Amino acid sequence: MSTFSRLRRDPVLLALCGFTLLGCLLFVLLDGRTIDQVRVYWAAQVPLDAALAYGGWRLRQLAHVRFRRFWTMISFAGACFTAGDSFQTLSVLLAPGTPSLSGGAVQTVLFTVGMSSNVVACLIFPQGLHTLREKFVFWLDATTVLAGGGVVAWCFAVNPVAGAGDSRVNDSVTAALVLVATFSATKVALVQAPPMRRIAAWPMVSAAMVQGVATFLPGDFQTLDHPYVFVIRLAPSLLIALGPWIQQVIVRSGEAHQPVQRRPYSLLPYGMIAVTFVVFFLMLPERTSSQMYGATIGVVVITCLVAGRQLVAFHDNALLISRLDRAMDELRVRASVDSLTGLANRAHFGELTQRCDTGGALLLIDLDDFKTTNDTMGHLAGDELLVAVAHRLREAVRDGDVVSRLGGDEFAVLLPGADQAGAGRVGEEILRRLAEPIEVQQHIIVSRASIGVTRVTPGDDPQSLLSNADIAMYEAKRRGKGMWVAYTEQMGARIGAEAVLIRELATALEEDQFTLVYQPIVRLADERLTGVEALIRWNHPTRGLVSPVEFIPVAERTGQIVAIGRWALREACRQAAVWRAELPGAEPLTVGVNVAGRQLRDAALVGDVAAALSGNGLPPGCLSIEVTETAVLDDEESHAAMLALRELGVRLALDDFGTAASSLGLLLTCPVTTLKLDRSFVESITTVGRQSAVATAVSQMAAALEFSSVAEGIETAEQRDLLRDLGYRYGQGYYWSRPVPPSRITELRAAGRATAAVA
Template sequence: MTTFGRLRRDPVLLALVGLTLLGCVLFFALDGRTLDQVRVYWVAQVPLDAALAYGGWRLRQLAHIRFRRFWSMISFAGACFAAGDSVQALQTLIAPGSPSLDGGAVQTIFFAIGMSSNVIACLIFPQGLTTLRERFVFWLDATTVLVGGGVVAWCFAFNPVAGGDVNRVNDSVTAALVLVATFSATKVALVQSPPMRRIAAWPMVCAAMVQGVATFLPGDFQTLEHPYVFVIRLAPSLLIALGPWIQQVIVRSGEAHQPVKRRPYSLLPYGMIGITFVVFFMMLPETTSSQMYGATVGVVVITCLVAGRQLVAFHDNSLLLGRLDTAMQELRDRASYDGLTRLANRTHFGELMRDSLMRDCDGNGAVLLIDLDDFKTINDTMGHASGDTLLVEVAVRLRAAVRADDVVSRLGGDEFAVLLPGASPDVAGRVCAEILRRLAEPVEIQHHTIVTRASVGVTQARPGDDPQTLLSNADIAMYEAKRRGKGMWVAYTEEMGSRISAEAVLIREMNTAIDENEFSLVYQPIVRLSDERMTGVEALIRWNHPTRGTVSPAEFIPIAERTGQIVAIGRWALREACRQAAEWRSELPGPFTVGVNVAGRQLRDPELVADVAAALSVNKLPPEALSIEVTETAVLDDEESNAALVALRGLGVKLALDDFGTAASSLGLLLTCPVTTLKLDRSFVESINTVGRQSAVATAVSQMASALELGSVAEGIETAEQRDLLRSLGYQYGQGYYWSRPVPPGRIVQLRAAERSPAAV
């Protein structure tokens, strides 16, 4: 239901309006019976005043703590009005005297106290002014209005024409208080964070204005001969009572205060100056000389011209400030939102997370980190424009998948985040499932149908968590989802955090391992199966950790590839292997080849080819003595890696396709990669004597190598039976524990020198 709908159905508001309408009907029904009209007037005042008092007291309990003092003083003012009007009503009913709408001494005192309480409440209410200049301008305007009201009161109180009677003095005091109250209430209604919404404030402002108009009406409108005089005098009491009850309806409905944009200048002081001049002319004696009158008019005209010129300048400045505010808003918008998807950006998302954590002391809520799977393929194959179109569509679907109060953000690239305030693990899981469901719906881009998948990491907020911790935990869970096969969501656990923490320590230690000479190379012989003589070795890296001992390559190589540290480690291994190969060539007769493993990340390094050329040149090593070993997955559908292999082959080095047969596109690679050797993966060797399928694969690889005039190496040979079978299948070279485990460089010299039977070796 809308605010206006609630107001129309509120019983208190209906009762207040109904009571006032009943009084108005009685005023007209009792026309000519002035005493009864006066009694109705004072009796009707009391419930309206009580409604103001009780409404203010209720708001003191319902409103924000910073508004409580304001509403306490409004309630006190209503109580004063009720007390004074009750005394006057009783007096009118019991001892009426002459009918009059002017209160007696008691009523006048209570009215003055109540009006003063209203004025003070408005004046002491925080105006939201932060700078010294803003406070100075506000109090300059306030003083102008207060002085103007004082001048009006002074003129009416001591004007000789008025005769200085008590009624005129009372009217002048009332007029001054009403003018000040009008100014104060208007100020409260226009501050940026007001105690009440405008719909509630303006009835109270209008009450003061109507009261002031009633005070200054000509004599014919002041007499009690006309019923409408009673209506005009009763209307302010209704209006001022409506304000608190309207605000109560708004507060109970849960609607927040809407900040009011502060105007750069106020017209109130200029209006008060105009009123002062009007009163001044009214007070001029009839015998004023023409010279004095002309001078006075000149002063007034000049003042009005200066004020007009100043208002024009204010208006121009206001337009400039408006354009500046618009520009600032655009800048803030660009600083807070992503330009492509219009989602919150990383900075703004962090601020929203921080605010949410501060509001929710229990730490409830969840954060999702979403990364599109294989988004790079779309950019590479369809162009960045298509990628941007997809990102916009993903943003739309994410908004549709979350709840109304959730926050969706684009952190950058194809990475999104969602803040779920107050969400339990079950709710977070349902949101994740809905996100994956919506993203999986096909989308049409450039006449192509694309099905988007994503990996989602979820973390629950806990007391004391900060935004960076939550994003980090969600990131860990998201990478775990990718590791498990993509297209799924995974919730963060402490075990994941412990594993990542251990990896982080390993990453930091790898940064210094090269400088501390903690890496070393061991070498596994490669023998010619026809005569079992060693023709080369494969270099394998080892990490001799100072406290943990030997760290397995299976533990640190995947981490090094993911972080990019493999480039520096691989560069060191290449140089060390070439240095050792050159040393061996000077000691050992005959051709001898050293194989060095190169990861996919290294193949995409633009310095790789130059590094290989430099290592060969520095060590005076012939290119044919070096074999670069790469896996199928490292070059699969990667033009950049394939170009690097072509350049390496141009240097004259050998290229071996390692672990051949394990990837999905091995046959296609043979047509694009300039390899010289195929190395059969050990998984096809371990049961080659007993499993027919493995024997068939091994046979096919040998035949392909022979047909393409490529060298063939079988890895993982551990028995004489495996050696004999592979030799019979046509494999040229073998490698495995049957001849030797990976050994230090000195042992290679010994093995090469022996050149005896495998059993003796």
């Protein structure tokens, strides 16, 4: 239930409002009977005052301990109002005299004491002020309001504006107290942690304002000839009584006090000054020396207070400007410096490079295998390593050189005036220093880096320079990492050609430019066709037939191999299903499809394989997924994909077996069914003893582990015979056939054997 809903249903609030409406109705019904109206007025005050006293006392028990003194004084004020108005009610009932809404001496004293209690409660309440300056400004504002109230009281007491009379003395005191109470209550409503929510504070503030307005009402509003005069006079009592009860509803609902943003200035003192000067000028036409003496002193005091407040404001402005200047300087530094390493950032490095009018060299430095450190030791360790690298880079360069962190583990160095030889020396020094062990979180790390170097001439575009250095840096990584490489135009041309190739690959699938050819795999015992390996070809519209050696590595680097491999998988399964349908009674033909490492790490691969099999009605045993050893080496995602593929029932073959460093370990962990001996061990197997020994070992391991063994690259009958004698069950190579279109495989199957295609 919302706060407003609770307030609308609270019985006490409804009773207070209902009782006040009843009094207003009686004022109207008793129009013309002034004495009875005055009796109702004073009688109606008492329960409203009692509600203020009791509500404040209840809040003293319910509210937080820091608010108890405040609510105690509010309750005391309500008790004073109750006692004074009760005495005045008895007076008008027992001895009515002349009807008047101004209380007697007892009521005036008790009202003054109660209002003073309210004012003191508001003024001594903790304002959330912490510094001496904040406290000084607050009390300067408070003194200004108090002095203004004193001037108003003096003007009304000594030189009444609306005519002489004893009631004006009471009204002057009332006006001064009301103005001060308005200021004090408003201050409490605006502090950061107020004793009451705004919805409860503003009725009490409004009560003081209405009381002040009623004091200054001219003419008919000061006579008792109209019922609305009583309504206006009674309204403040209702408003001030509502505040504590509204706050009780909020406290009982469990809603915490909402902090209020406190402004660095307040308009209330300036409003009080305006009121003071207005009243001062109103009394000038009938001024006397005694009147002017007190009023002038008050105005002078207020003027001095205002001057002091302005001095504080001027000082604040000066401090603000000073802080703003410092903040701007700090922002300028932050805008040009990397926050982690303190080096120049990318934007600042670009500016310095553009302003380099002497020429020189630019080095782009990328840490090798930094991701491994981040993944195994955490980002904090990675940050510590970057800070250490930044320190070593500063030590490795010359005075006047600019070191920058471009982002991540990428750094750049600007060497003004350096030639390529000088840049090479700096690059060597950087590599030497980075190769020294670094202690990171009690671990010793030996970092390496690949560096690309490019020449800088005046007027060069910084982005172009970084692009050239980036090309050289990746060339260094391609050559083995841990070295520096200078950029050449040939590198740029190659990268440009590769960029064109990447764009064309993106449209090759859409335009159906790829095709598959198939190389037979035969059983060595009888040389019958038992399987094929699907090999992709790119029929480029302008270049003609593009070798896989040219576009497959590019596709793997860019991730385009995933979409290309998905197409090849679907097409190979489709063609296998066609062959199966052509000769339903023939020996099943196994189709091998190459899958790259990037594809193995694709979460959709297993689903793609399952969809290709089911969509073409192809048994899983007719499909062989061929992967290289490096694709599954120490890769959990790839290993999980291999297990999932094996569960589908497809065959798994390790292609180019024997060329990686951990082949034996893979045989124990990878769920393969076939080993394909790499062609490099076959080409000289009849003349080189070591190759024959390796081929023999692979065959024996395959037999022991119950794997199928396939020898690739067989081109002669002598190689065929030797490999068959070594125990290889299957062979593949130009001796039987080059990769051919699907129609040729159909012919070979119909003939029942693989026809030799090599002279």
